[in-house]
Amino acid sequence: MFRYYLKLGLSSIRKNPMLSALMVAAIATGIGAYMTIINVDYVMSGNPIPNKSDVLFHVQVDNWDPNNAYDEPNEPPVQVTYLDGSALLAAGKARRQVLSYKTGRVIEPEQEGERPFRALSRSTSADFFAMFDTPFLFGGGWDKAADNNEEYVVVIDSEINERVFGGENSVGRSLVMNGDRYRVVGVMDVWQPMPKFYDVNNGPFDEGEDVFLPLSVSVANEFHSWGNNSCWKPDGGDWAGRLTGECIWLQFWVELHGESERQDYMAFLNAYVETQKALGRFPRPMNNRLTNVMEWMEDRKVVAKDVNVLKGLAFLFLIVCLLNTIGLLLAKVTRRAGDISLRRALGASRKAVFSQYIIEAGVIGLAGGLLGVGMTWLGLQGIKGLYSDFDFITRLVAMDWPVILATIALAIVSALAAALYPTWRACGIHPASQLKAL
Amino acid sequence: MLSMQDISKVYRTDTVETHALRQFSLDVDEGDFVSVTGPSGSGKTTFLNIAGLLEEFSSGTFELDGRNVAGLNDNDRSGLRNEKIGFIFQSFNLIPELDIFDNVDVPLRYRGFNATERKKRIDRVLETVGLGSRSKHLPSQLSGGQQQRAAIARALAGEPRFLLADEPTGNLDSHMADSVMDLLTEINKEGTTIVMVTHEASLASRAHRNIFVLDGHVSTNEPDLHLAAKSA
Numbered sequence A: 001m002f003r004y005y006l007k008l009g010l011s012s013i014r015k016n017p018m019l020s021a022l023m024v025a026a027i028a029t030g031i032g033a034y035m036t037i038i039n040v041d042y043v044m045s046g047n048p049i050p051n052k053s054d055v056l057f058h059v060q061v062d063n064w065d066p067n068n069a070y071d072e073p074n075e076p077p078v079q080v081t082y083l084d085g086s087a088l089l090a091a092g093k094a095r096r097q098v099l100s101y102k103t104g105r106v107i108e109p110e111q112e113g114e115r116p117f118r119a120l121s122r123s124t125s126a127d128f129f130a131m132f133d134t135p136f137l138f139g140g141g142w143d144k145a146a147d148n149n150e151e152y153v154v155v156i157d158s159e160i161n162e163r164v165f166g167g168e169n170s171v172g173r174s175l176v177m178n179g180d181r182y183r184v185v186g187v188m189d190v191w192q193p194m195p196k197f198y199d200v201n202n203g204p205f206d207e208g209e210d211v212f213l214p215l216s217v218s219v220a221n222e223f224h225s226w227g228n229n230s231c232w233k234p235d236g237g238d239w240a241g242r243l244t245g246e247c248i249w250l251q252f253w254v255e256l257h258g259e260s261e262r263q264d265y266m267a268f269l270n271a272y273v274e275t276q277k278a279l280g281r282f283p284r285p286m287n288n289r290l291t292n293v294m295e296w297m298e299d300r301k302v303v304a305k306d307v308n309v310l311k312g313l314a315f316l317f318l319i320v321c322l323l324n325t326i327g328l329l330l331a332k333v334t335r336r337a338g339d340i341s342l343r344r345a346l347g348a349s350r351k352a353v354f355s356q357y358i359i360e361a362g363v364i365g366l367a368g369g370l371l372g373v374g375m376t377w378l379g380l381q382g383i384k385g386l387y388s389d390f391d392f393i394t395r396l397v398a399m400d401w402p403v404i405l406a407t408i409a410l411a412i413v414s415a416l417a418a419a420l421y422p423t424w425r426a427c428g429i430h431p432a433s434q435l436k437a438l
Numbered sequence B: 001m002l003s004m005q006d007i008s009k010v011y012r013t014d015t016v017e018t019h020a021l022r023q024f025s026l027d028v029d030e031g032d033f034v035s036v037t038g039p040s041g042s043g044k045t046t047f048l049n050i051a052g053l054l055e056e057f058s059s060g061t062f063e064l065d066g067r068n069v070a071g072l073n074d075n076d077r078s079g080l081r082n083e084k085i086g087f088i089f090q091s092f093n094l095i096p097e098l099d100i101f102d103n104v105d106v107p108l109r110y111r112g113f114n115a116t117e118r119k120k121r122i123d124r125v126l127e128t129v130g131l132g133s134r135s136k137h138l139p140s141q142l143s144g145g146q147q148q149r150a151a152i153a154r155a156l157a158g159e160p161r162f163l164l165a166d167e168p169t170g171n172l173d174s175h176m177a178d179s180v181m182d183l184l185t186e187i188n189k190e191g192t193t194i195v196m197v198t199h200e201a202s203l204a205s206r207a208h209r210n211i212f213v214l215d216g217h218v219s220t221n222e223p224d225l226h227l228a229a230k231s232a
Helices: A002-015 A017-045 A082-091 A144-148 A158-165 A197-202 A215-220 A239-244 A258-278 A293-299 A305-335 A337-345 A350-386 A391-396 A401-427 B044-051 B074-084 B100-111 B115-128 B144-157 B174-189 B225-231
Strands: A056-060 A096-107 A117-124 A136-139 A153-157 A174-177 A180-188 A211-214 A251-255 A289-292 B002-012 B017-028 B033-037 B059-064 B085-088 B162-166 B193-197 B209-214
Touching (some): A017 A350, A056 A293, A082 A096, A082 A239, A082 A251, A082 A258, A096 A197, A096 A211, A117 A215, A136 A158, A158 A180, A197 A251, A197 A293, A211 A215, A305 A337, A305 A350, A305 A401, A337 A350, B002 B044, B033 B044, B044 B059, B074 B085, B074 B100, B100 B144, B115 B144, B162 B174, B174 B193
Parallel strands (some): B033 B193, B085 B162
Antiparallel strands (some): A056 A289, A096 A251, A153 A211, B002 B017
């Protein structure tokens, strides 16, 4: 009977082209708007490192003002001081640990005609690349010895490699930044986790770094942070004060597998804070945190409130479109009351009428979904146009098969939901009610 | 075949109670051809709707082909309607966007017959009513008489035990009406029980017997239809 109902559905659509077109358009518009926003939300709230998000932990220790929490009611600082970060890094109690901060360098290409240009940089410890699974085109990251020996090594991204070295394997070649010569040890492939989980304090959707260099070199050369700095005590205003004061400006992550490693590391953090308390630091009660990637994204409310508001509005718009569809379906049922009554008289049960009309709604939903895919594509083009300055949006907000299939599925489900009441009304049409009037 | 005892049907609104049938009793035997006449509003159509399981009744007992139909659920009523009863309406009630073949196919679809069986039955009944060559025509491409023949074919396709006809010639001229009545008579002769509601005494006189309905019940004051038909 499914094929028969499908045939009847198609026939009904052909018979009422205007009414059917309005329903398809209503569903497509609602679905298009909703899926556009969902797509943006998906990009912004997706897991940036799905393979490891549950074993990577952001570390927080509360070195803050005893009289004022970093964030009410009792939130510890979202970054760490150099004093604490470097001590935790040196302790090496986790499988891997990364201390890093955002900075910037000026690259001075040695080819003729190329002018110096600014490059976003990240000063980091060696584990960064292995811990965050960064992909490499050539070479790899540096080792701990390079950290310890303050070696002038650098990892560059593929764009810089293209611009400075013409895309060739540049491992072993020199890159001059701010007058210092660095040896290229690795060229990263495109890698832009979204959100940029390892440093959400400095723009979770900002452009990723072009250059990665050892933290030890950056600290030794006083490369200032280009990210957020917060102090609850004056730091003296000089670099030495920045390194020894109570200013937070670095991000510290550890890799821990399993609950026992997590508990051990928490015990280590507690012990560390106790020793610092003995030295007169950490005046607030013990308040250490280990937060995995997705919890950290949620904690920092990475997905903008605007997107959530838009999501709500788009959902309401979808509901309005579906209410319109319900109205149109009711009109259709009313127009076809005679047909329903006749079919009932000829032996169609309520279940048969329900099946016929729900399948017809499914056909309309499918058509709405296909048109909705087009509407979503248009919506995404609009988003791309609107945020053309944000590279990640233009790259990541895209129509792929999961989005297309989800759009069609949502349209069909929406149409079926919208059809429930009209179909119920259709089933209630009495077999004798219209026969005399026909 | 059909046995109604003391059937009553009451339509209620918030303020009004209308008794469409009162103590309505009727027995129709297998192979019978019964005409039902009566003035407008006498309850003929209500009787036909109840007999065709299109409406429920308020009280009384009703057995169709030996089965008590009181309290049957929608599925059972629909199945029984589809299997046992064929309907012929005054205004044909063909589905305009379906061709004649597909119109006749409608009740067979709900019966669950496979495609081969359906085609066999449809071809046979269309031949019976003289529309074998018109199966791909739309209803709008046929005359009124042909449309009613198509409707009769639809009613017969499921090989029902009896036909319920509501003013089957009401929308036809006398020539076409005669032709349709000839067809119904032929069908009855082959064993199908027919109950026909009509206003016309001349048509009613072609039935084996006539039931006169007045004020919702079978009246004992049955007019002499044969005389009425002759005077008409």
